[in-house]
Amino acid sequence: MELIKLKIDNRTVEVEKGTTIFHAAKKLGIEIPTLCYMNLGDLKIEHKPGGCRVCVVEVEGRRNLAPACATECFEGMEVQTHNVRVLNARKTVLELILSDHPFDCLICAKSGTCDLQDMAIKMGVRSIPYQGEKSTYKPDFSPAIIREMDKCIMCRRCETMCNDFQTVGVLSGINRGFESVVAPAFERDLDHSECTYCGQCVAVCPTGALTEVDHTTQLIRDLADPKKTVVVQTAPAVRAALGEAFGLEPGTLVTGKMVSALRRLGFDYVFDTDFAADLTIMEEGSELLDRLTRFLGGDKEVKLPMLTSCCPGWVNFFEYHFPDMRDIPSTARSPQQMFGSIAKTYFADKIETNRKEMVVVSVMPCVAKKYECTREEFKVDGNPDVDYSISTRELAHLIKRTNMDFASLPEEDFDKPLGESTGAAVIFGTTGGVIEAAVRTAYEIHTGKSLEKVDFEQLRGFEGIRKASVDFEGTEIKIGIAHGLGHARKLLDDIKAGKSDFHAIEIMACPGGCIGGGGQPLHHGDPSVIKARQKAIYQEDAGKAIRKSHENPYIKKLYEEFLEKPMSEKAHHLLHTHYFDKKRKDVLLD
């Protein structure tokens, strides 16, 4: 490792060879502003196109200013990060960007959390001296994501997420110069592309060019309708991130405050998707055990490894890219959909109403769930099991809009019966959690013994692909875990090539799992935020009285009163699904 010395703002710093000026400055506590640059550390994503030039600095002896994010340090280098020339240049760069940007801040969905807006404030832009032609594009409204490319600044972060991290390949920079923009092939709408709606492009877009479809107006109307019973379910990852929108430290659990906020918003029943996560374990876990037992009994036909199916971004991914393998994932629906299905049957009967008078809303860390609830197979006579899904960000917004002081809200509990859950359900929110929850239950059912210790540390972590094994009293169960669709693709390629010896694989589309979902408060390129949420999730699990799904008393009751047993005919009808071949429909294939 070669070390070099340089001076930044007249202070000496020593760094490894190859370090950029941006990182060297950071070491001295100097934060050089950036816009296009993105570094997601542990996720191993570094995006440095060097395109926006907001980060320029002066390097002694060089005629032109250099972009700090993309320029490597050299021995004896002398850098100025905020002299007059640099400050003026930065401001000019920003004025130029803004000259081709609509002045929509007052009515933009991203206002208040927009990096471009923050930068304009920081640089003290007060007028736009360059008046030129502005590019205009037709907005693209898909079931989950809205693209308003007038607001695109061509940082191309979305492309990196879609192509390099997710390997979905929907987005690409097209055209050149003034006309250039990021778009799907042939400038089709997202809805006509292979977009998985994972929302990772939305999660990194610094402007309002990419946002989620907003359902809050619809929700306010439904809450005000006395004829409707409005039921809400909240996903596990929401409670670990919602607080950030109110200035709380990342990783602060706000379960109780969230519940009371929802109650004050006027929901008739405040339930928990975690209940349905426990239900998922009963179904998915039984399916896994069933496949395993048949496999160990010598059945060669049985499909292993079994893949989890609770992430709709991932489901979209294999329907598009690996349709020939669609018989491997579990047929269990996602917790969101299981909840909707049970709410509009079992629970509707209990409170003597019918599905038409009930509105089921979900609060999700996710963008893909907005799409998932519109799927035809999750409707009965045109009436969806889940009417619509709002993101963590939309909920935060709604709480602010209805004049609640989040910090001073009391801690309240979910309603019963669909609000009771176990620690196993909570960990669905993080990578490794679904499979750990499944193991807790499958182990006990398979061995007939009770677990001494429910924590399976070997399944936890943040690595993109993880491998572990669990001893089921003499039978070794091999488990694979992937988060991020690029990592999932690797495991799938292995299965295809016959190189995979896993029994079960958990896959989540988003970095870190749902805690890093496309609907969460923005991490602004700081992955430590996602890690803090992961800690919170395990903390919630550890604090639960019951930590195994099959011990949830309300789940037991649900089977007794309604579903009979896991994988029963009724359970199949209400809690399982089937997948489609969506391979590039538009492609000319022989």
Next chain:
Amino acid sequence: MTSVKLKLKDSDVQQLKEVAKSFNNQPGELINVLHKAQEIFGYLPAEVQEVVANELNVSVAKVYGVVTFYSFFTMLPKGRYPISICTGTACYVRGADKVLDEFKRLLKVPVGETTEDGKFSITCLRCVGACGLAPVVMVGDKTYGRVTTDGVKEILKEYEDEV
């Protein structure tokens, strides 16, 4: 998007696949393969781009990105009599822009497009190396020099009886 799907000739598709193969189906050869594809088909419609994407294992979006980035790729079919107008410096100062406008006016199509009957298409070229004859116009392989706006009608007349 509603679009009628174009049926490519099987033999052309086969040829394209062989081209891709001759480049070892390497994603890095995308631009070269697209060049050849344009030679085979005359232009690069969506269907051709999809074949290229498939053969080189890159996303269609990426192929489309490259096609739209470089001006020598075109997604529109050329006319049976492709008209190219030189807009290099010499031709330009001698009124190539007016000549171009006249072609556009008479044929009622913008640059880069083809008349409805598929007969003519208009493109612009950089200096074709015949500056002495500026402004220069080419129709197919035939070159016309010192073209005036009045001359445009004359040129088109030559093709009147052709189909």
